[in-house]
Amino acid sequence: MRSMLNHMRYAELIRPDSVRVWRDEGVRERLSWYYSVMRGDAPPKYIIVKNVPTSLRNREIPSLSTEELLSEHVKTRQEFGRLLDEIRGSSDPWRHVRVNGVEGVSFLDLKVELARRYSSPCRLCEWKCGALRSEGRMGYCRVAGVNSFVDNFFHHMGEEAPLIPSGTIFYVGCNFRCVYCQNWSISQREGYTAEEQSPEDLANIQTWLAAGGAKNINHVGGEPTPNIPAMLTSLKHLTIKTPQLWNSNMYLSEVAIELIKDVIDIWLPDLKYGNNGCALKYSIVKNYFDIVTRNIVIAHASGDMIIRHLVLPNHVDCCTSNVLKWISENAKRALVNIMDQYRPEYMVLRQPRKWEEIGRRVKAEEMDKAFRLAREYGFVGPVEDLWYVA
Numbered sequence: 001m002r003s004m005l006n007h008m009r010y011a012e013l014i015r016p017d018s019v020r021v022w023r024d025e026g027v028r029e030r031l032s033w034y035y036s037v038m039r040g041d042a043p044p045k046y047i048i049v050k051n052v053p054t055s056l057r058n059r060e061i062p063s064l065s066t067e068e069l070l071s072e073h074v075k076t077r078q079e080f081g082r083l084l085d086e087i088r089g090s091s092d093p094w095r096h097v098r099v100n101g102v103e104g105v106s107f108l109d110l111k112v113e114l115a116r117r118y119s120s121p122c123r124l125c126e127w128k129c130g131a132l133r134s135e136g137r138m139g140y141c142r143v144a145g146v147n148s149f150v151d152n153f154f155h156h157m158g159e160e161a162p163l164i165p166s167g168t169i170f171y172v173g174c175n176f177r178c179v180y181c182q183n184w185s186i187s188q189r190e191g192y193t194a195e196e197q198s199p200e201d202l203a204n205i206q207t208w209l210a211a212g213g214a215k216n217i218n219h220v221g222g223e224p225t226p227n228i229p230a231m232l233t234s235l236k237h238l239t240i241k242t243p244q245l246w247n248s249n250m251y252l253s254e255v256a257i258e259l260i261k262d263v264i265d266i267w268l269p270d271l272k273y274g275n276n277g278c279a280l281k282y283s284i285v286k287n288y289f290d291i292v293t294r295n296i297v298i299a300h301a302s303g304d305m306i307i308r309h310l311v312l313p314n315h316v317d318c319c320t321s322n323v324l325k326w327i328s329e330n331a332k333r334a335l336v337n338i339m340d341q342y343r344p345e346y347m348v349l350r351q352p353r354k355w356e357e358i359g360r361r362v363k364a365e366e367m368d369k370a371f372r373l374a375r376e377y378g379f380v381g382p383v384e385d386l387w388y389v390a
């Protein structure tokens with residue numbers, strides 16, 4: 001039945017909240033850019049980025065240093081900002097762009113070149129492990145090369161209500177080692193074991209998802225960050241009018257977030273831990289809270305956002321409370337999904353005594369406390385599972 005029925009219509013039947021949620025003014029206001037792109041009223045940012053010319057010529061790029069390219073990136077962003085403002089204020093936003101972009105070296109071309117340079121030695125996430133990916137070496141994230149490795153892609157009906165159906169692409173590999181990972185068969189797999197997709201393939205996947213009614217293109221994994229070179233390059237081959245969504249642990253390096261922030265229409269970051277210590281213990285990652293909150297602030301200033309907070313058993317006081325307080329003070333425009341879906345998986349099941357304190361589902365009283373804290377910090381909700389600061 002579903003193959004004969006556009007996925008958007010199917011979603012309206014099985015997830016009526018995906019329609020209902022837009023009746024809420026608070027949701028509409030906080031996701032106003034995403035909403036206008038999703039309806040086709042405004043172009044997605046990646047098309048705008050294609051329409052901003054740089055002052056570079058193709059033949060001079062190999063001789064320019066990375067610092068010179070970064071400086072051009074900063075300059076070109078000012079032009080991008082001007083065009084974006086014009087489009088936001090226009091009664092006919094599509095009049096300002098062509099889907100194929102400008103002739104010559106565009107802002108997107110510049111981003112692709114920088115992403116290629118920063119991927120080998122790789123400094124795309126805060127591990128900055130320096131893997132020579134262009135020579136086939138694998139990074140800490142288990143990804144090698146500059147193509148992407150995709151486990152699967154489909155129209156996801158289980159995401160947050162405003163995102164349904166979500167055209168989701170699951171990349172293999174991850175820069176975290178969460179001991180309770182529910183996707184460990186994807187995240188902890190070596191890239192080589194999945195299907196390698198060139199940027200053109202990746203663009204074809206996105207086009208297929210859009211044609212089937214996807215409201216967005218949802219880059220997830222594992223973790224999408226190691227795939228930034230392929231993702232950005234795929235946008236050169238893409239003409240769909242669908243918003244781009246970044247579904248990530250947000251452990252990107254400063255350069256990586258600067259490269260992608262102009263092409264993403266809606267962000268879906270995880271903010272699990274309220275401190276660095278719990279992150280080090282359960283996800284084996286350093287300076288988590290400092291880095292992830294730094295990136296969420298940058299992303300929040302550049303686009304619409306739904307933050308996911310997974311409540312962990314025995315971590316309401318040390319994590320949930322700090323996370324909700326931080327969001328209420330630093331990411332006030334974001335919607336928040338306070339999630340109760342935690343279940344013991346992966347290493348927690350294999351080594352139950354070692355991970356005993358997170359070896360169960362979250363209790364009802366822990367969720368009640370999380371919701372009580374949300375109200376104390378000024379959130380209202382839930383609206384179809386989403387909260388926001390009033």
Ligand code: SF4
Pocket residue numbers: 122123124125126127128129130131138139140141142143175225226
């Ligand atoms: S994205 Fe992967 S290869 Fe690149 S720095 Fe991070 S862990 Fe290393």
